[in-house]
Amino acid sequence: MMKGSISKRLALMFALSVMLITAISATLLRCSLKTSLEEQMQNELILRHSVLDPVLAKYDSPAFWIGLREKLDGLTPTDERVRYWVLVDNPAYSYGGGMPDGQDWSKRPDGFFSMAIPERDRPMVLQVKTIPAMGNRPELRFIVGLDSTPFMKTLDHFTKTLILTSALGVVLVALLGYWIARFGLGPVRRLSRQANSLPPGDSKQRLDTEALPDELQELAVSFNGALARQEAAWCQLEGFNANVAHELRTPLTNLIGQTQVALAHGRDVAELQDLLQSNLEELERMGTIVNDMLFLAGAESGQRATELSDVSLYEEASKTVEYLEPVLLDKHLNVTIEGDMCVRIDRRLFHRSLANLLHNAARYAVPGSTITVNLVSHGMQVEVSVSNAGEPIDDVHLQRLFERFYRADVARARSDAHHGLGLSIVRAIASMHGGRVFAHSKDGFNTFGFSLISQAAR
Ligand SMILES: Nc1ncnc2c1ncn2[C@@H]1O[C@H](COP(=O)(O)OP(=O)(O)OP(=O)(O)O)[C@@H](O)[C@H]1O
Ligand SMILES: [Mg+2]
Known part of the structure; x- marks a missing residue:
């Protein structure tokens, strides 16, 4: 079950969404900046190679090499941000001494590499190139190295700023989201105030739905x-x-x-x-x-029929009719029973229900007419109805006759011993068997009935 404030929950959801979006976009931005910084470093290395490679290629004797060393010394800044190495077996042509990481770089293929330097936090980016042999000079491996620290510092600074602005954005969105949610939920609060102010004794009061979203x-x-x-x-x-x-x-x-x-x-x-x-x-x-x-x-209160037994509905209906014989004879009424089926129901309740319907039918039937008890089965559900010839019943009454104490002919009913409970008992018995009641009035016949569900089907 969800509890707590909707505004807070919405604000939290807004903040989480923004956090997710900024995390994704910040990662993408950082990746893109990193790639472009790497490209920048490589371009710088390419530029230096493009200037120096032709120079190295044309120096073919140790005598010239002294001048070249001075030139490379001059090109190396004091902070050693850029460094040069010439790797070759013949020491007369070498430059830069051993590689700082102590590895043998002379066998590496041409290309870009990253070299970790023990005393520095950041690696150095290298471009290795082969300068072909020329005259007496053997083949050389010329390496230009670039310290990545300044580039990485830019990247770090950018990352920090990104994290800070994203965090600020998330906090702002959470606060704004909370405010927006509270503002948006204003009508809910108004509705609740309206519901609270409904007076307890006045059951006719309703909420005003006009002004609501x-x-x-x-x-x-x-x-x-x-x-x-x-x-x-x-x-x-x-x-x-x-x-x-x-x-x-x-x-x-x-x-x-x-x-x-x-x-x-x-x-x-x-x-x-x-x-x-x-x-x-x-x-x-x-x-x-x-x-x-x-x-x-x-x-x-939900009581169900419990004393169940297998019965033939025709036999049980016959017994009920027999029991009511004096009433029926009094008005010269005949009863026919149509249909039969075996069901598992509460026999006593069935008698009571059918007797109520037959009592009513006997009371309202045209004297000398025939009352029909119909037994119809729909699978495990059976419908029991009683029809008698009589005056048509208005639809307005028909809908309400199963209510307690409801009588269509109040004046007449109040004067005798009938309380208007018979049909509501029929309805109760039907519901105790998982069934329902029905009534219709047409072609001069009034039919009242109920359905029951045989125990095996429940
Ligand atoms: N077969 C019928 N023909 C015409 N009207 C009927 C018929 N059965 C019931 N009614 C109408 O439905 C009303 C309610 O019937 P219900 O059996 O609930 O009460 P009642 O017969 O008046 O009283 P009780 O059954 O408690 O002695 C009756 O008063 C009568 O107006
Ligand atoms: Mg009755």
Whole structure:
């Protein structure tokens, strides 16, 4: 995980990039200067050879050689920056004495060399040339040497200046980079101040995305999206609390009212039994709501179906239909089951889910019509749907019927024992099996269903 200040990180990255670039360009510059200094030294050697070689070539007797030695002495500066050697077996023609490094240079081929001199830090650059024999004079090896110290000092000075300016450049870029990054990140700070100043109680507040740069627009829009989702969840929670209170208030009011009346007036045993019976029904109603709420809370916290067994869906659906026979007979409704498959699911939950759908279908179906239970398999996923002939359901309601306490026909629903939890329990059971729910209303038929994933597929 990356931590720390973005400005500092950017400044460091700028500085590292500049360091890399200057290191490369400084190395290239130094190489180029070194090459040109070497060329300069070689040119100087070539120049001296071009003047002296013809002179040496034409001196062919030891007598002339004395004059030549004086000439070479005169050409050698006192600091011995430039030196000359004539190497030959016959001492009458030699000059300069032995080579300072003690090596035998007379056998070297013609060309440029570098010779380390013990008492000097820098080497001497040499050009060796052969002067052919002439008359009595044998073949000579004529060497001109040039001290590389001044050239190398120039190179050292240049290198030092380069390092110093590069280091200064890196520091400047780091400081400037830090400032630029801080300046560039100004909108982020403003955004954070804006987010911090959002009042805690007002879920409708959003960040102002207008004045933000493009890069931050997306972040602010996502943040506003998160706020909108929070608001929706908050509204749902508030609505949910109100609904729970509302659902419990009616049975509680009934219980309190009836008990107060019974206490105020003397009642005989039969009347009290009736009262207790009625109270029991209210208490059972409240118990159902509380149990349903607990079941939904468990499913919402990620509970999965655990009591799994291999079942034939057709057989299980038949059992559910059989169990609901009294309700169906009441409205002269027929039920047909289509399809069959063997799956590994929680049998008890499947019954509960299908019973909820069939209860609804029985309630809303056209009397005397046929309800169809459809069992369709898509690999390891099965779809269970219940269709009944009934009044079309508006799309606005259809999207929301699986929400807790949501009822399309509020007036009618509130008046009876239905709380609007049946479909949310169907949805919870589907999600406990890795499935989902669906609903559609067309051609005079309303279909509600859920999918389940057989255990083996998960
Ligand atoms: N087959 C259907 N035809 C028409 N409307 C339906 C059908 N099934 C459900 N609905 C609508 O969906 C709403 C929610 O159904 P749900 O089963 O969740 O609650 P309920 O049946 O009202 O109460 P509960 O199931 O808790 O007794 C119902 O109130 C009804 O308006
Ligand atoms: Mg229902």
